[in-house]
Amino acid sequence: MSDHPFNEIWAADFEFVPHDGERYPDPVCLVAWELRSRRKIRLWKNQFGENPPYSIAADSLFVSFSVPAELSCHLALGWPLPARILDLRIEFLRAINSTPPHPDYRNAKLLHALAYYGLDGIDATEKTYWQDLVLRGGPWTAEEQKGILDYCETDVIAIDRLLPIMIAKAHISFDRRLVLSLYRGRYMAAVTRMQSEGIPIDMDRYSRLLERWEPIKDQLVVTLGAEYGVHDAEHSFSEKRFAQYLAKRGWGWPLLESGRLDLKDKTFKLMAAIHPELEPLRQLRYTLDKLKLNELIVGNDGFNRCWLNPFGSRTSRNQPSNTKFIFGPAVWLRDFLIQAKPGWGLAYIDWVGQEFGIAAGLSRDPLMREAYASEDIYIAFGKQARVLPEDATDQTHPIERDQFKVCVLSTQYGSGYRSLSERIDQPDIVGRELLGHHHKVYRRFWEWSDNTVNHALLYNHQRTVFDWEHRFVERPKINSVRNFHMQGNGAEMLRLAGCLGTENGILICAPVHDAYLIMAPIERLEADVEKMRAYMAEASRVVLAGFELRTDYRLYVHPTYYHDPKGRGDKMLAIVLSLL
Numbered sequence: 001m002s003d004h005p006f007n008e009i010w011a012a013d014f015e016f017v018p019h020d021g022e023r024y025p026d027p028v029c030l031v032a033w034e035l036r037s038r039r040k041i042r043l044w045k046n047q048f049g050e051n052p053p054y055s056i057a058a059d060s061l062f063v064s065f066s067v068p069a070e071l072s073c074h075l076a077l078g079w080p081l082p083a084r085i086l087d088l089r090i091e092f093l094r095a096i097n098s099t100p101p102h103p104d105y106r107n108a109k110l111l112h113a114l115a116y117y118g119l120d121g122i123d124a125t126e127k128t129y130w131q132d133l134v135l136r137g138g139p140w141t142a143e144e145q146k147g148i149l150d151y152c153e154t155d156v157i158a159i160d161r162l163l164p165i166m167i168a169k170a171h172i173s174f175d176r177r178l179v180l181s182l183y184r185g186r187y188m189a190a191v192t193r194m195q196s197e198g199i200p201i202d203m204d205r206y207s208r209l210l211e212r213w214e215p216i217k218d219q220l221v222v223t224l225g226a227e228y229g230v231h232d233a234e235h236s237f238s239e240k241r242f243a244q245y246l247a248k249r250g251w252g253w254p255l256l257e258s259g260r261l262d263l264k265d266k267t268f269k270l271m272a273a274i275h276p277e278l279e280p281l282r283q284l285r286y287t288l289d290k291l292k293l294n295e296l297i298v299g300n301d302g303f304n305r306c307w308l309n310p311f312g313s314r315t316s317r318n319q320p321s322n323t324k325f326i327f328g329p330a331v332w333l334r335d336f337l338i339q340a341k342p343g344w345g346l347a348y349i350d351w352v353g354q355e356f357g358i359a360a361g362l363s364r365d366p367l368m369r370e371a372y373a374s375e376d377i378y379i380a381f382g383k384q385a386r387v388l389p390e391d392a393t394d395q396t397h398p399i400e401r402d403q404f405k406v407c408v409l410s411t412q413y414g415s416g417y418r419s420l421s422e423r424i425d426q427p428d429i430v431g432r433e434l435l436g437h438h439h440k441v442y443r444r445f446w447e448w449s450d451n452t453v454n455h456a457l458l459y460n461h462q463r464t465v466f467d468w469e470h471r472f473v474e475r476p477k478i479n480s481v482r483n484f485h486m487q488g489n490g491a492e493m494l495r496l497a498g499c500l501g502t503e504n505g506i507l508i509c510a511p512v513h514d515a516y517l518i519m520a521p522i523e524r525l526e527a528d529v530e531k532m533r534a535y536m537a538e539a540s541r542v543v544l545a546g547f548e549l550r551t552d553y554r555l556y557v558h559p560t561y562y563h564d565p566k567g568r569g570d571k572m573l574a575i576v577l578s579l580l
Helices: 067-079 088-095 108-114 126-133 142-170 179-197 203-211 213-223 239-249 264-276 276-289 332-337 354-363 366-373 377-384 396-410 415-422 427-443 443-459 478-503 524-542 570-579
Strands: 008-017 026-034 038-044 060-063 085-087 346-353 462-463 467-470 507-512 516-523 549-558
Touching: 008 067, 008 126, 008 142, 008 239, 026 067, 026 142, 026 443, 038 142, 038 346, 060 067, 067 085, 067 179, 085 088, 085 179, 085 549, 088 108, 088 142, 088 179, 108 142, 108 570, 126 142, 179 478, 179 507, 203 332, 213 276, 213 570, 264 276, 264 396, 264 415, 276 570, 332 427, 332 570, 346 354, 346 507, 346 524, 354 366, 354 377, 354 478, 366 377, 366 443, 377 396, 377 427, 396 415, 396 427, 427 443, 427 478, 443 462, 443 478, 462 478, 478 507, 478 516, 516 524
Parallel strands: 008 060, 060 085
Antiparallel strands: 008 026, 026 038, 346 516, 346 549, 462 467, 507 516
């Protein structure tokens, strides 16, 4: 621990009372140790000052396990955030990120990390006792206060023991690679700021919907469900009736190994992109089976705030709860509820064709870059394949464009020609021909993609450009290996843009896969949009070694509601509004 570039290294832990959906928690106490000098700080809530009791300058390092908890207490107290942050939870997630997934990956706690490295920790029963005592919210006796401070200090002791062993195991390095760990810590500060902002919703609509939700669900089956005829007398989705529905239209559908229809929401979403009339049915299925409206977390100020679960997937994408986060799969619900507050506006800013652009940038395929720079990627692909005439547009060749689009999106996931043929509802020979065009036109991309697969299988791991690592315990699916670099580096791009935006005063409501939702006073909205677009462009250049991705945006000024640009929620939204 003596060989490091910092004057001070502070391990810190807060105990606090959380308030679901609210902007800040209520800090109860703080324990912090300076790991070199062994200086110790123990503060009860009435002892907090106007500034942190430890250095947060760039020559000091702030260390904790699941840093947003501590940083949210900083914001609650009006303290600035540390300049250099190391989140041991994120570095632990990186260390155990594997296929098949490590059992602790989805919900990694400090006790899990201690056990992984062979260290003992506080007894789980004792930990629960003290947590419950804190959550009670006080008042606490003098003896209880001391006990809570002692309990808080056990986490600092754990951090003090955990950090050296993670360094010894090379899961954290105090060399040039440290900058990448600090970059991940930097993003956790951005996450904390975003979670404190939240997404504005219409509380009147939300209350009315919550009050009438159960009868509305029944009526949705009677109204919208009747148009499809795929529900039985008990209002349950019938696979047999759905198979008959597909047969009447002559549509193919992906199958499971068992031969049954693949009815996962991901598959439904993909097939609805090919057959748009299925999108309302997809949303109806999700609404009836999985949407728990009372689990949506909304603060008293009318903002949806929840844990964004950064690095929640093996590719390091954010993985917020579908039920707690308004941008879950129910598209109609976000259209129904998201509305800027009076005097404010929202902007949804997304990268155009991000995954295709990442593939073009990383592979340095000249024709792929040329297609990305065109007005329409999929029409450009058709022209490059010499299938479409030079004057073709999405208006003159809509069917062909859709087929080239599905081909492009499928190949980024490594799909074969049979899967492609199913998705475009064409014979195998059509899928084979489309895939052949992709291989021929984007030869440089396929060489790069094959090399990434070979490297991953040879060394049993793969990494993003900023060193997020994914390991293989068993032989992985090749399709997943091919797609890792598009997803993982898309996450890197999103993280860097989020850091730049939040650090420069942009009020980011939430990250949404390849986009950001921001808000600003109406008079400042367009200026903030241009600033955020510039940060997103810069992030793409950094991740892709100079290749810049475009962004697009849509504005929603109060009283306008957010609206999905593809109109995927329109039908469900209209029915719900009429039922209300």
